[in-house]
Amino acid sequence: MPKKQTYADLGDACATAHAMDVIGDRWSMVIARELLLGPRRFADLASAVVGITPAVLTSRLKALRNSGVVEQARLDDLGQTRVYRLTEWGQGLEDVMRSLGHWAQHSPGFPVDGSMTPDGVIVAMRTMAPYATMSEWGDGPVRMAIELHDERRPAAGVRRYALHWDEDLFELAEGADDAPATTTVAADSSAWAGVVFAGAPVGTIGIEGDRRAVERVAAAYATIA
The missing domain is CATH 1.10.10.10 (Winged helix-like DNA-binding domain superfamily/Winged helix DNA-binding domain)
Known part of the structure; x- marks a missing residue:
């Protein structure tokens, strides 16, 4: 060749x-x-x-x-x-x-259906994070544990991530946060993407702890649509 x-x-x-x-x-x-x-x-x-x-x-x-x-x-x-x-x-x-993602959001051919891997959703959240502090969507910081699986690939198991979002900091990484989470989300990765990026109701995913924290995160990401 x-x-x-x-x-x-x-x-x-x-x-x-x-x-x-x-x-x-x-x-x-x-x-x-x-x-x-x-x-x-x-x-x-x-x-x-x-x-x-x-x-x-x-x-x-x-x-x-x-x-x-x-x-x-x-x-x-x-x-x-x-x-x-x-x-x-x-x-x-x-x-x-990050730049490609924001550019692609306005594509006339942007796919409205489809699935995302756990890492794909988390990377998208990092790259598309809105330029806002959590105070704009309610009181106090968000410390959230996110546990995602991919229903298409059950053998892959669950991946765990930690979100820490407050006045001066946005951190979203693999693993656990040093401080305990006040909210835990457990969901299929595509269902979580639907909540964050497509306005799906938070009732479609599993939530332990502060449900309002999930609603605040979803409201913040809604500003990038």
């Missing part, structure tokens, strides 16, 4: 053109999205990137490694599990996704 020509090969020195050479192939940005919250095993990526084949995933990971976006590492566990993670430069793609 002949080598694919890059924009640089064609004499185009534009930085945006180079960016498309790096992450413009189908699946590349989706793989990066699934790595934004932390390292993942090949099997994790193969399950989360819906529709990709193992051969294509292997090819895309190799290309992303050669470009300096992704690197391999080993976890500090008994099995020394091999994982993939974004490089420091690759982490900068979160800013790119």
Whole structure:
């Protein structure tokens, strides 16, 4: 198979053109999205990137490694599990996704149906976070534990995240917050996306604790529509 020509090969020195050479192939940005919250095993990526084949995933990971976006590492566990993670430069793609997400919101062909992975929803919440403090939607900060599963992939289990949102801080990350959560959400990832991004009623998901906190978060994200 002949080598694919890059924009640089064609004499185009534009930085945006180079960016498309790096992450413009189908699946590349989706793989990066699934790595934004932390390292993942090949099997994790193969399950989360819906529709990709193992051969294509292997090819895309190799290309992303050669470009300096992704690197391999080993976890500090008994099995020394091999994982993939974004490089420091690759982490900068979160800013790119933020801009692309806001741009895509106004697409005349934006898909209104479909599903999202747990990491996909959380990355979307991070990149699309409204520029507002929680005080605009009620009193006090929000400390929320978010437990998401993907009904399409029951074997993948539950992923856990922590949201801390107050006057001066918005933090949404994988794992648990240092301070105890006042609210816990447990839901299918697509159902949670419906509440946050599509105005679905909060009664469609499982909530323990402060239900009002969930309503406040949903109200804040409604401003980006």
